[in-house]
Amino acid sequence: MTQKQTLPMPHDQNAEIAILGAILLNPSKLAPVRQIISADDFYKEAHKKIFTVMCEIEDISYLTVIQELQKKKQIEQCGGEDYILYFVESVSVSAGVEHQARVIKGMSDKRALIHACMTASEACFDGRDDLPEIMAGIKDAIRKIEFGQVTETMTPTQLLKSALDLIEERSKTNQVGVLTGIQKIDNRLAGLEKGCSYIIMAESTIGKSAVCLNIADNVSATLPEEHVLLFTLESTDKILTMRRISRKTRIPLTRLRKGNIRHGEWEELIGSSDALAQRNLQITDKTAYANMEKLTAYCHTYAMSQKVSLIVIDYIQLMNSSVKYSSKHLELSAIAKQINFLAKEIDCPVICVSQETDGKTRESGDIFTFSDNVLRLTKDNETSGTIHIDGQKGKDTGKWFTDIDFDKYTMRVFNTDNSEEQHKEV
Template identity: 25%
Template sequence: MTPLAGEPIYSRESEYALIGAFFGDRPVDAYNRAALHITAEDFHTAEGRLTFRAMQALVQAGGAIDDVLLANRIAGEQGFHDSLRETLQQAAATPYAMSNVDQYARVIAEKSKGRQLAKQIEEIQRTLPQIGSGLTPMDVGAKLQATAMGVGTTATHIELLDNAQTNLRRMVEHLQRKQEGTVRGVRSGINNLDERIGDLEPGQLVIVAGRPGMGKTVLGMQYADNHGMFGDPDEQGRLPLVAVFSAEMELVKLVMRSASAAGRIDYHRIKKGTLIDEEYDRLTTFFARYEPTNIRIDSAAALTPATLQSKVRMLEQQTGQKVSLIVVDYLQLMQGDDTAENRALEISEISRKLKGTAKDFGCPVIALSQLNRSVEQRADKRPVPSDLRESGAIEQDADIIILLYRDEVYNPDSDYKGMAEIIIGKAREGGVGTAPAQWLGEYQRFDNMPEGAYGYESKYAN
């Protein structure tokens, strides 16, 4: 069954009016304005596609264009046949208003997106009988959401057309907001790290990677908790909306870790329920601080980029607030939206879509990641970006790569117990290097390194 069977999704009036403009007295102007919104494939009619491709070829060739040149070019286009002459003549004679060319093109673009939706909905309909046999209603809902996002609205603002003065004004406005404190990114609360890479900002994909036991989840949650509890409120006084996806750890355990880190309460005593009196007081203080936050956690085992985006969009709709940070624990536990030839290609797709998610939702995405076992074979086990599992796409897509190393994990008698090396392996807008931090395992947190400890000032001065 085809959606809207018998009802073609197109506007003959808009397509013919635009063709009429191409045959008018300002064809190049009409084409340039239309090309900001559509391509030849957005036309439903063959005459529309042929005319647009002919105009494109003539404009690229340069020189003057008139209706005779355009008609001759159309006749030479692949797919032209004599039976189209009459409809082309009708289209060329269609009245149009030059001031409405942009609107004609927008209507054609929206109708084209409607046809794309209809086709993809039809494909999804074919999968419905598989529900209950490896396919869940959530999977179908996620595909529908991904379909809607994939054919999103056409951009109406063309940044390339903005002049230098406009761009400078925007930069000055940004600096003013920074100075006034109205623009603040996401911070870890670890001074050495935050000073090196700056605040995490909208559109960034941040990878936090390390071997098991190094503290990937701890750092990811530290970003989430620090921003969710201490980030700047919005205009309505609401604390930042933070979305955490954990396919590895249960929700309750993540909140326990947050309580341990923020309240400085021994994590193992929280798990066992053997808190001492002063820790109960700290837990009460944590409850009062955590309760008004907008930190939302999803611990569903199955996660794809489409389901993640769908859930975030539902969260924004429910709360009426824009999400300001997304944390994913961890990348290799995610599944691709589509079947891939191998796992490496699937991870590449996931990485690319997480970067797209950061841009689409206008917030940083922190994705935790595993490292290859090859680290274990080296004498120096400090990780580098190439140690990322299926690293090629992840390295390329990431704006920032943070690698964790604690010497005591490998050397129980290490002179550097309680010290963590937070290695910035990539930072598009910051400096690479190492930010030393204190590791407080009993509290499940990283902290600022006390001055003079381990002589780190001289070791990491650069």
């Protein structure tokens, strides 16, 4: 064992004593401290117990803390009455508790990272997990450290000011978020709102995946400095890229697949491919990301270095969870919740495709309940070029209905219902 491995875990006992002493000296300091740390962030077990008691009782003082510890039969485990008195004697003023709390939080995060690395190291040595599983575990630990920190809650005045600022900002564009590039949808939603989830459900052959690809491509074109993540669990990245080229060049997909390129089309094909290459649309078809926890870890890792404007998942029934559930129904319900949380944590809209069979969402769980917005796509028949969109649930939008025109040969959604517009790029 190396010298580094024998070193004690990161902690600052003086900061922990200072925090506890400051709260005993001035109980009003507990509130700002609790917004930064919890009892689990303390290193010493006695300090965890003492802080827990402080959070549980209403009237905090030297005597009440001792009395509560005695009731719990924990006073001796916490060093006795003299140790509690030592906190008060060690602190003369209660100022600077927020700084000390952040020091404790930083030490706690370092310990969490060390534990994650040690777990990964052990897994590498004993071979119980595959490398992707080990890496996903480390990424998930980092994500929890970064996003698991307690943040300050805004006061009512701060919330009102924030809401007014948001209204003023939106008044300049009349948009609430990222435009889909499909005018009829944008007219109804005014864009996809950050932090919200969108379920697009339909039966097979309706065109739900194609609609999502159109939206992802449009967003990547209008926000060139930001990134769009598209996870395809049903298709492959090459097939979706072929569809993007067909949509851009207007060359039917059936001919592109066969390499049947006519005279004069190569120049358009190469030019369009170069244009698509400039867009930050990341298409991923790795089956590992069928696991919701791995997909979440990947998104958080990606968002650490790049601004993500949209996430698309196709489709939810093909996903699974690391947690074992008694039924697929319960598993998908949990995944729907995680998708909602993912949108909030990354602060971008998340679109998730859902498969229907005979008008019912297959093994849907409570997808409808846990999603902010639900759009159902239908057609009058398989050959129809019109897709009906039924906004069955909307966050502050209510129910709505519209039609969009779709060309199945180039996988392209037309931007308006004007036939002349059907020959212009969305």
